[in-house]
Amino acid sequence: MKKLQLRLGLALVALVVLAGLVSVVWTPYDPLRVVPADRLLGSSWAHPFGTDGFGVDIASQLLVGARTCLMVGVISVGLAALVGVPAGMAAGQLGGWFDEAVMRVADVVYAFPALLLAILLAAAVGASTATAMVAIGVATIPAFARVSRAGAKQVMSSDFVLAAKAAGISGPGIAWRHVLPNIAPLIGVQASVGFAMAILAEAALSYLGLGTPRPTPTWGGMLRDAQGFMFVAPQQALWPGGAIALAVLAFNLLGDGLRDLLDPKLREAV
Amino acid sequence: MRRVAAKLAVFALTLLGASALIFLVANALPGDVAQVLLGTDATPSAVAELRHELGLDRPLAVRYLEWLADVLHGDFGTSLLSGDRVTDLMAPRIAVTFWLVGLGMLGSILVALPAGMAAALKRRRWPGFAISAAGQLGMSVPAFWLGILLVMVFAVGLGWLPANGYVPLGANPGQWLSHLVLPVATLALVQAAVLLRYVRSAFVEVLDEDYYRTARSIGWTPFRALLRHGVRNAAVSLVTVVGLQVSTALVGAIVIEQVFTLPGLGSLLLTAVAQRDLVVVQGTVMFLVLAVLVVNAAVDVGYTLIDPRQRGGRV
Numbered sequence: 001m002k003k004l005q006l007r008l009g010l011a012l013v014a015l016v017v018l019a020g021l022v023s024v025v026w027t028p029y030d031p032l033r034v035v036p037a038d039r040l041l042g043s044s045w046a047h048p049f050g051t052d053g054f055g056v057d058i059a060s061q062l063l064v065g066a067r068t069c070l071m072v073g074v075i076s077v078g079l080a081a082l083v084g085v086p087a088g089m090a091a092g093q094l095g096g097w098f099d100e101a102v103m104r105v106a107d108v109v110y111a112f113p114a115l116l117l118a119i120l121l122a123a124a125v126g127a128s129t130a131t132a133m134v135a136i137g138v139a140t141i142p143a144f145a146r147v148s149r150a151g152a153k154q155v156m157s158s159d160f161v162l163a164a165k166a167a168g169i170s171g172p173g174i175a176w177r178h179v180l181p182n183i184a185p186l187i188g189v190q191a192s193v194g195f196a197m198a199i200l201a202e203a204a205l206s207y208l209g210l211g212t213p214r215p216t217p218t219w220g221g222m223l224r225d226a227q228g229f230m231f232v233a234p235q236q237a238l239w240p241g242g243a244i245a246l247a248v249l250a251f252n253l254l255g256d257g258l259r260d261l262l263d264p265k266l267r268e269a270v
Numbered sequence: 271m272r273r274v275a276a277k278l279a280v281f282a283l284t285l286l287g288a289s290a291l292i293f294l295v296a297n298a299l300p301g302d303v304a305q306v307l308l309g310t311d312a313t314p315s316a317v318a319e320l321r322h323e324l325g326l327d328r329p330l331a332v333r334y335l336e337w338l339a340d341v342l343h344g345d346f347g348t349s350l351l352s353g354d355r356v357t358d359l360m361a362p363r364i365a366v367t368f369w370l371v372g373l374g375m376l377g378s379i380l381v382a383l384p385a386g387m388a389a390a391l392k393r394r395r396w397p398g399f400a401i402s403a404a405g406q407l408g409m410s411v412p413a414f415w416l417g418i419l420l421v422m423v424f425a426v427g428l429g430w431l432p433a434n435g436y437v438p439l440g441a442n443p444g445q446w447l448s449h450l451v452l453p454v455a456t457l458a459l460v461q462a463a464v465l466l467r468y469v470r471s472a473f474v475e476v477l478d479e480d481y482y483r484t485a486r487s488i489g490w491t492p493f494r495a496l497l498r499h500g501v502r503n504a505a506v507s508l509v510t511v512v513g514l515q516v517s518t519a520l521v522g523a524i525v526i527e528q529v530f531t532l533p534g535l536g537s538l539l540l541t542a543v544a545q546r547d548l549v550v551v552q553g554t555v556m557f558l559v560l561a562v563l564v565v566n567a568a569v570d571v572g573y574t575l576i577d578p579r580q581r582g583g584r585v
Binding site: 104105107111117123124126127145177203204207220226227230234244245246253256 | 409
């Protein structure tokens with residue numbers, strides 16, 4: 001059972017990553033070329049997923065969409081981890097007023113879902129891929145900070161850290177040599193789950209027109225367009241939505257699979 | 271009581287931080303209301319003059335404190351584009367979002383509670399596995415896609431329910447309900463998938479408890495034992511989870527309002543973003559964050575008062 005989730009997750013993640021990579025070098029058609037004569041075609045050998053309301057091949061757009069969502073995921077989760085992990089580790093290791101301050105700031109940011117932050121940013125500077133990534137990244141920082149803090153607290157109470165302290169190793173030295181390697185699996189789980197949430201958030205933002213603007217293909221943007229043709233070409237709404245669900249499922253399964261592999265003592269921190 | 275006071279202090283601090291963040295993002299970034307009002311081809315001097323007129327050239331801290339004082343008095347600002355007060359813009363829309371979020375959360379509990387109990391009871395058999403798998407799948411489906419699918423089946427295909435729009439409760443209760451069924455179902459199902467996990471693990475914990483084993487050993491059925499003892503014990507942790515879900519439900523509502531073109535706070539917000547009406551965006555976001563924080567604080571305080579183990583002191 002445990003291994004099943006992990007394996008299925010890995011396989012599906014590999015599929016999404018492969019789609020994104022392939023789109024860099026090859027797509028069946030130009031995902032930006034409008035062919036009015038080919039509007040709203042159904043599935044065929046030439047267009048396995050049909051074409052959209054502008055006559056653009058849907059399969060090509062799905063491939064490029066994978067690239068867009070992976071890019072947003074990597075950058076936003078990377079940003080969140082780069083800020084959240086050190087802040088959380090320092091809070092867990094130092095304790096006291098610093099811990100309190102970091103967690104209060106985390107509470108404030110936690111009150112903002114990614115979507116609200118993205119709406120604020122879009123209103124202030126205009127919607128773009130960058131505002132979506134920043135909004136999702138910032139909104140994900142508290143999750144990383146909390147997990148790292150809980151993990152760091154756990155590790156700091158262990159005997160080997162006591163021994164390291166007795167040996168005169170400095171705080172940053174302990175953080176680097178003992179805390180970080182021990183909480184790395186926790187961060188991996190959080191990154192995987194965070195990635196799934198980032199994909200969902202990115203899709204919602206581009207559906208609302210607050211993410212990557214058209215004509216760049218995004219799964220959310222494709223759904224936004226497809227909704228307009230719901231009555232004449234309902235099959236169009238199936239593919240991009242299915243792609244989002246598949247990608248989110250992939251990273252959720254991977255996260256759950258990794259969590260099950262974890263040391264039960266650390267598992268409580270996630 | 272001291273714990274309640276401490277929690278209220280944290281609430282006030284969080285609110286202060288959140289309001290500062292909203293104000294900062296909306297006002298410190300280069301996009302400027304005066305520029306938006308006058309268009310891109312306005313002369314710099316005209317923009318500067320308008321900024322002075324609107325008071326935008328005063329220090330940021332002064333403007334923030336004024337805005338905060340207004341918000342605390344229930345004044346969320348006045349749109350510079352339309353001249354409407356933000357509270358007047360929000361007033362007719364709050365009910366729409368309230369019904370969507372309220373009924374959606376109620377629906378999610380009605381789905382997740384029995385499903386989570388069944389998944390816990392049958393956790394080593396195929397029904398438990400199937401329910402957990404369905405939950406996993408439900409967590410992966412974006413709300414707006416589920417909404418579109420429901421519209422395609424029940425509005426376009428079967429023609430049972432309207433595809434979009436809204437009728438106020440006071441105008442026509444039947445129409446009100448039929449317009450809300452699909453959006454509420456969308457939100458409820460998406461939320462239920464997340465809630466299901468917590469319900470399941472809360473009940474699985476109960477299954478290991480001594481009181482459950484005792485109840486079983488005196489001949490109670492698993493269902494009766496879980497209903498009598500499990501629900502009360504699981505409720506404590508579930509209240510917290512449901513409280514935390516208010517914020518995800520609100521965000522979900524913003525997206526779902528767009529799918530079904532419901533005239534709620536989400537659509538107000540998105541229209542304001544499209545027009546770059548910063549005052550309306552800032553006011554509405556503040557209102558939403560305030561609502562989330564108030565609900566969370568209420569749940570937090572209520573939880574402390576309800577659960578004797580949380581009261582502290584003598585344990």
